[in-house]
Amino acid sequence: MPTFDLPGRRLGTSGGRPGARPLALARRAPWASSAYVAAVQSGAYALRPLPEADRQAVLRAHSTNVDNLRAGRWHTLLTSAFLVEEPLDPAHGAILLGILGGAETVWGSRRTAAVFAFGHLGASLLVYGGLRATDASKETRSAVDVGASYGLNAVLGAAAASLPHRAARAVAAAGVLGLVVRPLVREGRTFTDAGHLAAVLLGLGAGHNGAFTRG
Numbered sequence: 001m002p003t004f005d006l007p008g009r010r011l012g013t014s015g016g017r018p019g020a021r022p023l024a025l026a027r028r029a030p031w032a033s034s035a036y037v038a039a040v041q042s043g044a045y046a047l048r049p050l051p052e053a054d055r056q057a058v059l060r061a062h063s064t065n066v067d068n069l070r071a072g073r074w075h076t077l078l079t080s081a082f083l084v085e086e087p088l089d090p091a092h093g094a095i096l097l098g099i100l101g102g103a104e105t106v107w108g109s110r111r112t113a114a115v116f117a118f119g120h121l122g123a124s125l126l127v128y129g130g131l132r133a134t135d136a137s138k139e140t141r142s143a144v145d146v147g148a149s150y151g152l153n154a155v156l157g158a159a160a161a162s163l164p165h166r167a168a169r170a171v172a173a174a175g176v177l178g179l180v181v182r183p184l185v186r187e188g189r190t191f192t193d194a195g196h197l198a199a200v201l202l203g204l205g206a207g208h209n210g211a212f213t214r215g
Contacts, residue, residue, distance in 0.1 A: 025111050030101030032109040038095045044087040059083060059144045063183060064124040066131050066141040084145040096148060103155050115206055119154020123199035127191055145192065150199040153180060157203025176200055
């Protein structure tokens, strides 16, 4: 049977043992991604009944905004990844689960989590540094900044840079970069758009050198 090579894994072989391949695929099921998406949705639905002012206060308290990080609330680098402003609609939930689950199936739970965390933490800190270096408004310094998008974009970038053929890598990397650059060249862009670009670049770097995606 032909093999399908991706970072650190060779899928499509069973080592000649009956039942080995189904067992291996079962072990590669994206349990961590499913649990993560479920946790994000659960948190969103738990906050939904709150009065708007209270819900916004909770979201701001767990945001990686300038005010929180400058005050030393570093726990927000973790908690912000598990909150979203509104419950994910079915399409966005499927996209999040599909991308993370696909990566987890190929790379495994730990490597996928490492890429996600690298992108989320790295982009959050880069945005924080950029905003501190500029004359950001009070509203921007205390803005709500939560969600999975930084980590998700890093996984996309790493996946693009990890494809087995050079031409496919180039096309995929260009496509992913195009998705995050486009919002930056139009009116109404925000600091989170810059964070998405930073996350993709971090992911491309991680996928290129295989720091997280190869075992």
